[in-house]
Amino acid sequence: MSTMFCFQCEQTAGGKGCTKAGVCGKSADVALQQDELTAALVELARAAQGKKSSPRVDELVLQGLFATVTNVNFDGARINEWIQKIRTEIIAFGGAAPFDAAALWQGDPDTVSLRSTLLLGLRGMAAYAWHAYTLGKTDDEVTAWFYKGLNAVGADHSAGEWLELLLEFGRVNLKCMALLDEANTSAYGHPTPAEVPTNVAPGPFIVISGHDLYDLKQLLEQTEGRGVNIYTHGEMLPAHAYPELRKYAHLKGNFGTAWQNQQKEFDGVPAAFLFTTNCLMPPKASYADRVFTTAVVGYPELQHIPDEDGRKDFSPVIEKALELGGWTETRHFTGINGGSRLLTGFARQTVLGAAGQVIDAVKAGAIKHFFLVGGCDGARPGRNYYTEFVQKAPQDTIILTLACGKYRFNDLDLGTIGGLPRLMDMGQCNDAYSAIQVALALADAFQCGVNDLPLTLVLSWYEQKAVCILLTLLALGVKNIYLGPTLPAFISSNVLNILVEQFGIKPISTPEADLQAILG
Known part of the structure; x- marks a missing residue:
C-alpha cells in the first residue's frame, strides 16, 4: 500500500505533512481511503458533466467531501461504503476516466499548492452546504460548483487559471454561507445576545x-x-x-x-x-x-x-x-483564563442594530479600531498569541470574534465602550458571513471601501473551513489579513508570494509588534 500524505491541517507533522499517521489521530489506512474517496468524487464529477444530477448524488458529493475534513471521520468501513455508493453512481452515469488518488499530492509544487487549496476549500464549503441541506435549503449555483470544482481538481490549469478558479470559488462560498445563514435564521430566529x-x-x-x-x-x-x-x-x-x-x-x-x-x-x-x-x-x-x-x-x-x-x-x-446519572451536586467550571462568563449572539442583526451607536462612537473617537480575531483553534504552541493580542489591544478598540479560536479568550471581561461589550462573539465559523455583512455596512455608512475602515482581521486557521473563508475574503478584495499561528504547509513559496503581493497577507509576529504596525 502507498505511503499516506496529508498536510491539510495546521498541526501537520513537522509543518510539512503527515506520512505515518495523522496528528489528528487517523491511521495511514484511513488517510489513504479518504484519498480514494476524493478520487472517486473527481470521477463522479467527470461522469456527471453535462448530465442532470439528482438529490441522491448531490448528497453523496456533500457527504464525501465533508467526511474528509479534519477530525470528522476515522471509520474506514464508513468511508468504503461511500466509495462503493459513488462507484455505483459513476456506472449509472455511463462511466468516467479514472483519476489516480496519488496524483492529488504529486507534481509541480505550485500546481500541488493551488490544487490543494481548491480541494480543501471545497471540503470546507461542503460542510456549510450540508448543514443548509439538512434544513431544506439548496442553491443551484453552489451545488453545481462542487462538480465544477472537483472537475477542476482533476484537470491541468495554468497558474493564472488556478487563481481565477480560487477567487470564483471564494465568491460562491460567500453565497453558500449566506444560504446557511438563511437556513439557520429562518428556522431558529436571528441570534440575540x-x-x-x-x-x-x-x-x-x-x-x-x-x-x-x-x-x-x-x-x-x-x-x-x-x-x-x-x-x-x-x-x-x-x-x-x-x-x-x-x-x-x-x-x-x-x-x-x-x-x-x-x-x-x-x-x-x-x-x-x-x-x-x-x-x-x-x-x-x-x-x-x-x-x-x-x-x-x-x-x-x-x-x-x-x-x-x-x-x-x-x-x-x-x-x-x-x-x-450525572453529578449529584452543581459543578463549577471556568474558561482557559479562569472566567465563568461567556457571551455570544452578536451576529449581524444585533451589531447592525447598534450601527448608529457604533458610528457615533467612532466619530467621537471613543472607538479607534475594530479587530476581528477569529478562526479555528488547535493545540500547537503559539496560539497564546491570540489571547495576548486581545488582552493587549487598547481600551478604545473593539474585538469581534467567531469560530472556536475564541475559546482562547472568550472568558475574559474586557469591559464596554458606549454600552457595547468590547468583546463580541459573532458565532460559528460560518458566521463569518455576519462579519462580512457588518464590514460592508460600515463601509457604506462611512462612504469608503472595506480596506479603508479602521478594521483589521487577525485570523487563526486549523482546518478546511478556514480555507474556504479565507478564499471568500480574498475574493471580496479584503487585504492585509494577519494569518497564523503558522502558514499553511500546502501553500508553496511562489503561491505565498502571490498572496502577499496581491492581497497583503501577513504572517503574525508578536502581539506587541503587530498592534504597533496596525495602530501606529
Whole structure:
C-alpha cells in the first residue's frame, strides 16, 4: 500500500505533512481511503458533466467531501461504503476516466499548492452546504460548483487559471454561507445576545458538540420532560443565541473549553457526548462507551445515530445519560483564563442594530479600531498569541470574534465602550458571513471601501473551513489579513508570494509588534 500524505491541517507533522499517521489521530489506512474517496468524487464529477444530477448524488458529493475534513471521520468501513455508493453512481452515469488518488499530492509544487487549496476549500464549503441541506435549503449555483470544482481538481490549469478558479470559488462560498445563514435564521430566529453559564447542574446530562443546529433541535425536542439537561460544547456554543433553541429550559449552558481539550475534559464525566460534526478526537477508553456520532462523523466501535428520512432517534444517547446519572451536586467550571462568563449572539442583526451607536462612537473617537480575531483553534504552541493580542489591544478598540479560536479568550471581561461589550462573539465559523455583512455596512455608512475602515482581521486557521473563508475574503478584495499561528504547509513559496503581493497577507509576529504596525 502507498505511503499516506496529508498536510491539510495546521498541526501537520513537522509543518510539512503527515506520512505515518495523522496528528489528528487517523491511521495511514484511513488517510489513504479518504484519498480514494476524493478520487472517486473527481470521477463522479467527470461522469456527471453535462448530465442532470439528482438529490441522491448531490448528497453523496456533500457527504464525501465533508467526511474528509479534519477530525470528522476515522471509520474506514464508513468511508468504503461511500466509495462503493459513488462507484455505483459513476456506472449509472455511463462511466468516467479514472483519476489516480496519488496524483492529488504529486507534481509541480505550485500546481500541488493551488490544487490543494481548491480541494480543501471545497471540503470546507461542503460542510456549510450540508448543514443548509439538512434544513431544506439548496442553491443551484453552489451545488453545481462542487462538480465544477472537483472537475477542476482533476484537470491541468495554468497558474493564472488556478487563481481565477480560487477567487470564483471564494465568491460562491460567500453565497453558500449566506444560504446557511438563511437556513439557520429562518428556522431558529436571528441570534440575540446571551450570557451562557459554564456550571453544570445536578442530574443526567448530554453534551452536544459540533455545528449542526438541527441535530441540537431534535435532541432538545426528544429530551424535553425527560429530566435530562443539555450542554453545548465547542462550536455549538452560539446555539444559545437563537430564540427557537434558547426557549428550551433544559438547554442549560456550555461544557468545556476548546475542542482539543476534550480528552482531558471528558474523562470521568458521567454524561453522554454527541458529536454532530468535527472536531472529534480519538476518545480515551475511559469514556468511549458514552460517545455517540451522527451525520458524517465516524469512529470505529462508537455507536452511530443514523438519519431516517430526515429525522434521528437519539434514544440511545438519552438512555446512556439517564444510566450515568450525572453529578449529584452543581459543578463549577471556568474558561482557559479562569472566567465563568461567556457571551455570544452578536451576529449581524444585533451589531447592525447598534450601527448608529457604533458610528457615533467612532466619530467621537471613543472607538479607534475594530479587530476581528477569529478562526479555528488547535493545540500547537503559539496560539497564546491570540489571547495576548486581545488582552493587549487598547481600551478604545473593539474585538469581534467567531469560530472556536475564541475559546482562547472568550472568558475574559474586557469591559464596554458606549454600552457595547468590547468583546463580541459573532458565532460559528460560518458566521463569518455576519462579519462580512457588518464590514460592508460600515463601509457604506462611512462612504469608503472595506480596506479603508479602521478594521483589521487577525485570523487563526486549523482546518478546511478556514480555507474556504479565507478564499471568500480574498475574493471580496479584503487585504492585509494577519494569518497564523503558522502558514499553511500546502501553500508553496511562489503561491505565498502571490498572496502577499496581491492581497497583503501577513504572517503574525508578536502581539506587541503587530498592534504597533496596525495602530501606529
